[in-house]
Amino acid sequence: MTPRILTLALLSTVIALVGLGYLSIKQARLQAESASWVAHTHEVVGQLQSLVASVTQAESSLRGYAITRDERLLEGFEPSRARARRALEGATKLTGDNPEQQRRLAALSPKLERRLDLLKEGADSAQAGAPASVSREGQNLTRAIIADVEEILAYERALLTERTTATEQQVTRMVLLSFGTSALTCGIVVSSLLLLRRELRRRREAEASLSSLIELGEHLQTCRTLDEAYDVVQTVLGRDEAAGAIALTTASRNVVEVRARWGEAPAGASEVFEPSDCLALRRGQTYGSTNGDVRCKHIGKDFDGGSLCIPLAAQGELTGVLQLTRTSAFSNEDKRGAAVLAEQLGVAIGNLVLRETLRNQSIRDPLTGLFNRRYTEETLEREIRRAARAQESIAILALDVDHFKRFNDTFGHDGGDAVLKAIAESLRGRTRGGDVVSRLGGEELAVILPGADLDVATSRAESIRAAVSELEVKQSGRPLGKVTISIGLSLFPKHGASGEELMRSADTALYAAKRGGRDRVCVAE
Known part of the structure; x- marks a missing residue:
């Protein structure tokens, strides 16, 4: 009886071991398949988001050229159109086994080609000297493409979720079967469960990373300023295990500054560093390190975890670096996801920098950096409507440099420019964040003081006048002499109900100040 029992026990053990071996092989295949689908979805998402970003970048380049006629802005135009086509081809190739996605991409293709053709026609027209115009068809096509x-993307996410759920269900059934094995195989079962649990956690982390990547891309497309983009990055990426930072090169290209940071920064991490301190920027490619490896200097010499630096690029130029750190090393899959993230950030930041540059060129005076006449007039009308609703007052200061012609005649236009720059800097230091300081033209300046009553406005005007009279302006080390200004003051609604009336009243008061001897403040009657 005993031999038979031993034989049955041995047979049971062999069967259990064979069964466990089969389960292990099946689990490994399922894990590899799931990882492959996550990586596949990463690639599809990257191609499609690159398509949208490329179309947006081409539109930004064309708008910038139409406004400024700066040929440099068209350097990235044709590469952006080419990237959009390559992105569509890449997405089509990746989804070749999915008829549903192929149908959607086939429907997208003519829209993209038409949009790219319209952009090319717009570029040709702008280079021929035609005025800037916005094509309604182009706007509609861009919205349709997005x-x-x-x-x-929604279909791809749903497909990934469906496949992952099916895989997890199969794995769960296998786990339940493994609990029926004999005590002889408990150690193997427990080990398999631990490995499976770790793999499921890694898979969920990969899915969470993919979701964060998609969410970040969608939010970045709606950002209007760099600060808004930094807030979005800190909010979305701050949920991940890895800490990180975005550092951008300055205009001089010899300094890199951290603009956004999330998570706990490594001890000794630099907020400002030279490009040569980052091996990724030095090599122009991703650089990762763990314990014992050569590490980027800006990470911090005492940090003993894993670090990853990925260059950020826009229009073919390196603009900064994405820095990621955590306690463990980064896997190849982590590096691929980080590369997609860096590409998104580089394009988004490049577009926002271009947008802010174009906006500043359209509303700022190039000499003084103050707002120009058009922006001032639009802002004044808007502030008047707001003040009327809130039943508040607004003060307008019209400023004029006394004897400005004398500076130009004596010291040349460079001397006059130096006077205007010095006065502009003085005004910036004596106004609040909500005030609007502008150069209307020549030596004429203006200050809008929202919410200021007559007493406050008069006091502020006297303070500005006194500060200017104390300026010691020099050009190439040569003193230009005493500088004074005359100021005319008008108040809404007392001296006018519209921006035009207020400016006219302030100008009349300014002329009175001139007639009264200059270097003084006069209030409109």
Whole structure:
């Protein structure tokens, strides 16, 4: 009886071991398949978001050229159109086994080609000297392209979730079967469960990373300023295990500054560093390190975890670096996801920098950096409507440099420019964040003081006048002499109900100050 029992026990053990071996092989295949689908979805998402970003960048380049006629802004135009086509081809190739996605991409293709053709026609027209115009068809096509891409991404996410759920269900059934094995195989079962649990956690982390990547891309497309983009990055990426930072090169290209940071920064991490301190920027490619490896200097010499630096690029130029750190090393899959993230950030930041540059060129006086006449007039009308609703007052200061012609005649236009710059700097130091300081033209300046009553406005005007009279302006080390200004003051609604009336009243008061001997403040009657 005993031999038979031993034989049955041995047979049971062999069967259990064979069964466990089969389960292990099946689990490994399922894990590899799941990882492959996550990586596949990463690639599809990257191609489609690159498509949208490339179209947006081409539009920004064309708008910038139409406004400024700066040929440099068209350098990235054709590469952006080419990237959009390559992105569509890449997405089509990646989804070749999915008829549903192929149908959607086939519907997207003519829209993209038409949009790219319209952009090319617009560029040719702008280079021929035609005035800037906005094509309604082009706007509608861009919105249609974004909507199609969002539909394709939503389907891809749903497909990934469906496949992951099916895989997890199969794995769960296998785990339940493994509990029925004999005590002889408990150690193997426990080990398999631990490995499986770790793999499921890694898979969920990969899915969470993919979701964060998609969410970040969608938010970045709606950002209007760099600060808004930094807030979005800190909020979305701050949920991940890895800490990180975005550092951008300055205009001089010899300094890199951290603009946004999330998570706990490594001890000794630099907020400002030279490009040569980052091996990724020095090599122009991703650089990762762990304990014992050569590490970027800006990470911090005492940090003993894993670090990853990925260059940020826009229009073919390196603009900064994405820095990621955590306690463990970064896997190849982590590096691929970080590369997609860096590409998104580089394009988004490049577009926002271009947008802010174009906006500043359209509303700022190039000599003084103050707002120009058009921006001032639009802002004044807007502030008047707000003040009327809130039943508040607004003060307008009209400023004029006394004897300005004398500076130009004696010291040349460079001397006059130096006087205007010095006065502009003085005004910036004596106004609040909500005030609007502008150069209307020549030596004429203006200050809008929202919410200021007559007493406050008069006091502020006297303070500005006195500060200017104390300026010691020099040009190439040569003193230019005493500088004074005359100021005319008008108040809403007392001296006018519209921006035009207020400016006219302030100008009349300014002329009175001139007639009264200059270097004084006069209030409109």
